[in-house]
Amino acid sequence: MNKSFITNLIALVLVCVGYFFQQALMFSIGLFALSGAATNWIAIHMLFEKVPGLYGSGVIPDRFDDFKQGIKELMLSQFFTAENIDRFLSDASGKAIQVNLSPVINKTDFSPAYHALVETIEGSSFGGMLAMFGGKEALTPLEQPFIDKLKEAVLQISQDPQFSEALRQELEQPEHLGDVQQKITLIIEQRLAELTPQLVKQIIQQMIRKHLGWLVVWGGVFGGLFGLLNGLV
Numbered sequence: 106m107n108k109s110f111i112t113n114l115i116a117l118v119l120v121c122v123g124y125f126f127q128q129a130l131m132f133s134i135g136l137f138a139l140s141g142a143a144t145n146w147i148a149i150h151m152l153f154e155k156v157p158g159l160y161g162s163g164v165i166p167d168r169f170d171d172f173k174q175g176i177k178e179l180m181l182s183q184f185f186t187a188e189n190i191d192r193f194l195s196d197a198s199g200k201a202i203q204v205n206l207s208p209v210i211n212k213t214d215f216s217p218a219y220h221a222l223v224e225t226i227e228g229s230s231f232g233g234m235l236a237m238f239g240g241k242e243a244l245t246p247l248e249q250p251f252i253d254k255l256k257e258a259v260l261q262i263s264q265d266p267q268f269s270e271a272l273r274q275e276l277e278q279p280e281h282l283g284d285v286q287q288k289i290t291l292i293i294e295q296r297l298a299e300l301t302p303q304l305v306k307q308i309i310q311q312m313i314r315k316h317l318g319w320l321v322v323w324g325g326v327f328g329g330l331f332g333l334l335n336g337l338v
Contacts, residue, residue, distance in 0.1 A: 109149075109321035112142045116325050133336035134329045141328025145320045152317075169302045177293050206263040215252045222251070 119135025122128065150156070155163030165172065223241045226232065262268055 108318045109142070109146050112322045112325040113139065113146065116142050116329070119329075130333070130336040134332040137332025137335065138325040138329035141331075142321045142325035145324035149317045149320060166302045173297045173300060177290075177297060180293055181290060207260055210256055210260050210263065213256075215255050216248070218255055219248050219251050 116135050116139035119131055120139055121135075123130070123132025123135050151159060151162035151164070153163070153165055155166065223244055226244075227241060
């Protein structure tokens with residue numbers, strides 16, 4: 106069961122028992138506990154929901170734009186600084202990390218490279234000889250083996266440490282680093298644009314509502330202690 110509901114229920118039971126059985130101390134403990142727990146429960150509810158007549162309620166939906174801006178500034182200032190991007194491109198020893206480009210290479214269409222090669226041959230001194238053997242159609246069986254070999258060669262180049270170092274040095278150039286940060290900013294803005302106030306409220310509720318529920322519990326406990334002190338005094 107919900108810890109907030111249980112706390113309020115226990116406090117209410119103490120109030121009822123103390124009142125009907127003329128137990129002043131129990132009534133005082135229950136009343137103070139109920140006031141503390143209920144007050145905190147209302148405060149938590151006001152974080153997420155707009156309550157008519159209560160100024161400041163619904164602060165999370167009302168400050169939705171500020172919330173998104175805060176996420177953006179946090180990510181850019183803490184995660185995607187020039188130093189962190191440089192650290193991302195390097196391993197613990199400071200050497201350039203090996204970027205696995207094989208998924209990109211395997212998805213890349215290398216047929217334009219083959220067609221460019223054929224056109225180069227046709228335009229060269231070998232063009233006449235090629236025409237004697239059936240023209241560029243005679244090279245068609247070589248297209249797929251050429252593409253496979255080219256992919257293999259490009260993959261080997263991408264795995265060379267010198268290539269990784271050259272890639273890192275190029276990305277760390279101020280003009281390129283600025284482009285990287287600008288693209289990251291654009292990606293963050295696009296993703297944040299997909300958020301809605303309702304979605305943000307659900308995300309926050311899922312993360313912290315169960316923890317904020319302890320505010321209700323401790324509000325009831327400390328309220329009950331004050332009620333006990335009041336009854337004793």
